[in-house]
Amino acid sequence: MTKTNAPGALVNWTGYIAVTLLLLLPVSVLTVRSGAWQQGLLLYALSCLGCVLVLGLCGVLLLLPRYANTRGAILGRMLVALPGAVLLISLLAGRGDYPPIHDVTTDIKDPPVFTMAMEQRPESANSLEIDPQAISAQQEAYPDVQTIRTSLDIEAAFDRALAVAGDLGWDIYHQDRNAGVIEAVETTAIMAFKDDIVIRLRSNAQGTKVDLRSVSRVGIGDIGANAKRIRAFQQAFAP
Numbered sequence: 297m298t299k300t301n302a303p304g305a306l307v308n309w310t311g312y313i314a315v316t317l318l319l320l321l322p323v324s325v326l327t328v329r330s331g332a333w334q335q336g337l338l339l340y341a342l343s344c345l346g347c348v349l350v351l352g353l354c355g356v357l358l359l360l361p362r363y364a365n366t367r368g369a370i371l372g373r374m375l376v377a378l379p380g381a382v383l384l385i386s387l388l389a390g391r392g393d394y395p396p397i398h399d400v401t402t403d404i405k406d407p408p409v410f411t412m413a414m415e416q417r418p419e420s421a422n423s424l425e426i427d428p429q430a431i432s433a434q435q436e437a438y439p440d441v442q443t444i445r446t447s448l449d450i451e452a453a454f455d456r457a458l459a460v461a462g463d464l465g466w467d468i469y470h471q472d473r474n475a476g477v478i479e480a481v482e483t484t485a486i487m488a489f490k491d492d493i494v495i496r497l498r499s500n501a502q503g504t505k506v507d508l509r510s511v512s513r514v515g516i517g518d519i520g521a522n523a524k525r526i527r528a529f530q531q532a533f534a535p
Contacts, residue, residue, distance in 0.1 A: 307357065307366045307373065310350055314376040317346045321380060329488040333514055336487075344387065347380025395433035398422055398512035400522035402443045404431045408496035408509045412470040412479050417492065421513040438523045444506040444530055450476060450497055453504035457495050460532045464525075466493060482525065489514065491522060506533065
């Protein structure tokens, strides 16, 4: 009778698991994009965590003398699991020390109001009502997110705001020059999360005040995405 090659069998199983976890990553992304974002993110996180565990197991096997003849195969399994592990590390590194909020505005005393966003957002989307606790958390976390003040007149500022929003890849679904309001949505590249943005322009003696508000449609926290979006607009809008 042929004896079972136990070391080889274990190495093979790590390979099967690594390949399965790797294939689950695009499945999790498709699940999120289909609308089941909570289930998709959970599957994504578990797949990445599983890849880390496979890497750890393979690392242990490399150190054991009985697996010396299969080290090449073990390294191959580690390469398969590496993408998921890198994704998990980048995800954890990107979380940072962000407050659990998903609504950020440049005007905390009089935030811009959406007029057409409700027609674009699903019923299950986050509320667009102002949350005083979120405002307080924003003040502490993003003190630099403030009103843009420009010497441009309101017509020129409106045109510039439209151009900047377009350059940033925002999909503008409402613009009212008389009211000084622009509404748009930005879709993330991989998971296709949608965040709504409203731009409000008001003229004053010095020129024009430009305020923004960015709100995520789903999720409790945005990992700093809305503040980052507003900062990108502020930087692009500046002369």
